[in-house]
Amino acid sequence: MGRPLRLKAPDLTYHITSRTNGRRLFMKKKADQKMLCRCLHKVLVKYNVTIYSYTPMMNHFHMMIHLKKNTDLSKVMCEFKVLYAKVFNKKYKISGHFWGDRFRSCIVQPVCLSLPALHRPQRRESRLGGSPRQVVLDL
Numbered sequence: 001m002g003r004p005l006r007l008k009a010p011d012l013t014y015h016i017t018s019r020t021n022g023r024r025l026f027m028k029k030k031a032d033q034k035m036l037c038r039c040l041h042k043v044l045v046k047y048n049v050t051i052y053s054y055t056p057m058m059n060h061f062h063m064m065i066h067l068k069k070n071t072d073l074s075k076v077m078c079e080f081k082v083l084y085a086k087v088f089n090k091k092y093k094i095s096g097h098f099w100g101d102r103f104r105s106c107i108v109q110p111v112c113l114s115l116p117a118l119h120r121p122q123r124r125e126s127r128l129g130g131s132p133r134q135v136v137l138d139l
Contacts, residue, residue, distance in 0.1 A: 007107055010069035013052070018081065018103035019060035026088065026098070027056055035091070036061075036084055043080040047071050064108065077103050 020026050027033050033056060040063075044051055050066040067073055085098035 013066045013108050014105045015064050016105045019100045021097040021100045023059045039084040047076050
């Protein structure tokens with residue numbers, strides 16, 4: 001059975017999640033978190049994407065972004081995930097897959113109705129005994 005097609009349309013907001021391969025922890029150090037933010041920032045600036053929220057978890061992340069017209073979500077996410085995987089693997093001198101399956105996305109419109117969704121990952125992380133954190137892209 002094939003994969004379901006992604007819903008794509010211009011000028012939409014998406015909630016995106018992506019998990020690491022084997023659910024391994026990718027936030028080993030604070031420097032890794034900053035490195036991920038730098039990679040994300042670089043790609044978002046290149047494609048003129050607005051980010052509303054970014055929440056790194058132990059083995060995945062959540063983010064809410066708004067794409068302008070003529071911006072392909074798959075292209076943005078592919079470039080971001082490949083860039084971070086290369087940087088991370090080079091830093092730790094490892095090889096192989098970094099990310100697990102394809103990223104998941106769902107359209108959220110209008111953005112004001114989805115604001116409670118920005119905090120759900122943090123609450124879940126707290127229940128699991130982790131340390132919830134929402135990162136501000138401070139570059």
